[in-house]
Amino acid sequence: MVPILPREKFLTTTTDIQGCAIDSCATNSCDILVNGGGMVGLGLALALAGEGFSVVVLDAQAAPAAPAALQASMTQPLFDSRVSALTQASRQWLQQLGVWDALAALRVCAYRDMQVWDADGTGAIHFAAEEVRASVLGHIVENRLVCAVLYAALQQQPTVQLRNGCALETATLAKTAGDYSEITCNDGTRWRCRLLIGADGGNSRVRTLCGFSTREWSYEQQAIVATVRSERPHQHTAWQRFMATGPLAVLPLQLPEASEQHHSSIVWSCDSALASKLMALSDTTFNQRLQQAFELRLGTMEIVGPRLVFPLHQQHAADYVRTGVALVGDAAHTIHPLAGQGVNLGFSDARCLASVLVQAKRRGEDLATLQTLSRYQRQRKGPNLATMLAMEGFKRSFGSDNLALRWLRNAGLRLADSQPALKRTLIRQAMGLSL
Numbered sequence: 338m339v340p341i342l343p344r345e346k347f348l349t350t351t352t353d354i355q356g357c358a359i360d361s362c363a364t365n366s367c368d369i370l371v372n373g374g375g376m377v378g379l380g381l382a383l384a385l386a387g388e389g390f391s392v393v394v395l396d397a398q399a400a401p402a403a404p405a406a407l408q409a410s411m412t413q414p415l416f417d418s419r420v421s422a423l424t425q426a427s428r429q430w431l432q433q434l435g436v437w438d439a440l441a442a443l444r445v446c447a448y449r450d451m452q453v454w455d456a457d458g459t460g461a462i463h464f465a466a467e468e469v470r471a472s473v474l475g476h477i478v479e480n481r482l483v484c485a486v487l488y489a490a491l492q493q494q495p496t497v498q499l500r501n502g503c504a505l506e507t508a509t510l511a512k513t514a515g516d517y518s519e520i521t522c523n524d525g526t527r528w529r530c531r532l533l534i535g536a537d538g539g540n541s542r543v544r545t546l547c548g549f550s551t552r553e554w555s556y557e558q559q560a561i562v563a564t565v566r567s568e569r570p571h572q573h574t575a576w577q578r579f580m581a582t583g584p585l586a587v588l589p590l591q592l593p594e595a596s597e598q599h600h601s602s603i604v605w606s607c608d609s610a611l612a613s614k615l616m617a618l619s620d621t622t623f624n625q626r627l628q629q630a631f632e633l634r635l636g637t638m639e640i641v642g643p644r645l646v647f648p649l650h651q652q653h654a655a656d657y658v659r660t661g662v663a664l665v666g667d668a669a670h671t672i673h674p675l676a677g678q679g680v681n682l683g684f685s686d687a688r689c690l691a692s693v694l695v696q697a698k699r700r701g702e703d704l705a706t707l708q709t710l711s712r713y714q715r716q717r718k719g720p721n722l723a724t725m726l727a728m729e730g731f732k733r734s735f736g737s738d739n740l741a742l743r744w745l746r747n748a749g750l751r752l753a754d755s756q757p758a759l760k761r762t763l764i765r766q767a768m769g770l771s772l
């Protein structure tokens with residue numbers, strides 16, 4: 338059995354938050370080092386911190402702004418271009434972590450309906466929260482605000498160290514259970530941890546350094562994201578039109594305490610050649626192409642911020658764990674954004690891994706053995722793979738020009754739309770309540 342570090346032994350040097358006074362020459366020790374302070378890494382660190390582990394979170398980027406500093410700008414229609422559709426299951430977890438109210442006090446937008454249709458036929462499906470007696474299907478949140486509230490909560494935790502502007506460079510994993518792994522960073526700091534967690538995104542350095550193999554392929558697609566203002570209100574609906582070149586999603590946004598419903602975030606996934614052409618267009622011409630692609634369902638549309646583009650690929654680590662190390666979130670799996678599941682799966686990973694580690698601690702077991710960590714892998718790999726396969730099926734089916742397949746998918750959508758019991762199951766799945 339490996340003892341959890343007593344609080345007074347946490348870090349061998351001073352413990353000033355954000356790294357100002359951490360000694361770059363000394364080696365700082367902790368129970369768990371989370372590399373990557375994105376939404377998933379911060380959520381996991383917060384879940385662990387509440388259980389008395391000493392946790393260090395490293396991130397290559399600057400720290401998120403404090404919620405209080407963001408508050409004043411929340412009534413301005415300047416939305417983060419990166420948003421996520423959070424399921425009810427993810428919202429419940431953020432509530433358990435004690436950050437949902439702070440997030441909602443900044444800015445979130447509930448969606449009550451989903452409209453999905455095939456550009457190439459008459460197939461369509463409509464999901465409504467009321468069909469499962471719920472008030473909402475989910476929420477659209479801005480990624481930077483999720484990070485901001487998680488980070489602020491972590492700053493209140495006495496057993497947590499947050500260090501930003503610090504990229505992990507090397508990792509030497511412990512050879513025997515109970516030993517420390519050693520980490521070095523590009524700012525000269527050195528760290529020792531019982532357990533290393535890779536929460537460092539799709540290009541995970543932890544995954545590469547620790548020799549995890551992946552199965553991956555490019556979709557040859559890119560996603561253009563931007564904020565738009567539409568002539569007609571979005572009606573608290575998440576919209577998605579499937580085209581042969583890729584899906585266009587329009588996700589509702591809302592200013593706090595405002596009744597206006599004219600801002601949305603678009604995620605326009607399309608073949609790389611088309612994406613390059615769309616990115617090269619002037620705003621005026623882009624707006625015209627966008628309205629056309631969206632069949633003017635919300636009237637005219639106007640881009641109100643920058644257009645960003647992200648290459649899309651699917652990637653799945655063959656294993657999520659080895660002795661002394663575990664992968665979570667995009668470091669373990671990256672999927673097409675068409676069903677808005679990436680961070681929701683990542684939060685499920687984080688919730689599961691935290692629970693496995695807490696149980697191990699209560700039983701006096703070593704956190705870092707393969708036996709302990711495999712419990713996490715066993716619970717998460719199957720559901721993640723199932724979601725990835727479903728997304729792949731959608732992507733291929735809607736990307737096909739094959740006449741029979743087009744007929745089948747249109748008929749399938751119409752059939753699903755007319756079957757209340759099947760629809761309720763699909764809705765509950767989309768809400769993350771039956772995963």
Ligand SMILES: Cc1cc2nc3c(=O)[nH]c(=O)nc-3n(C[C@H](O)[C@H](O)[C@H](O)COP(=O)(O)OP(=O)(O)OC[C@H]3O[C@@H](n4cnc5c(N)ncnc54)[C@H](O)[C@@H]3O)c2cc1C
Nearest residue numbers: 373375377397422504505537538666667677678679680681
């Ligand atoms: C266009 C688009 C739309 C999407 N929409 C949705 C949606 O609606 N719903 C949904 O659930 N998901 C969505 N996703 C997926 C979602 O954004 C990701 O799954 C999620 O951001 C992954 O979070 P993460 O914390 O695992 O990784 P990341 O957000 O990538 O965070 C990784 C962190 O690690 C840090 N890092 C990287 N390397 C190092 C290093 N060497 N040392 C230290 N730190 C490092 C980075 O700075 C970063 O902060 C979308 C994705 C895209 C591309």
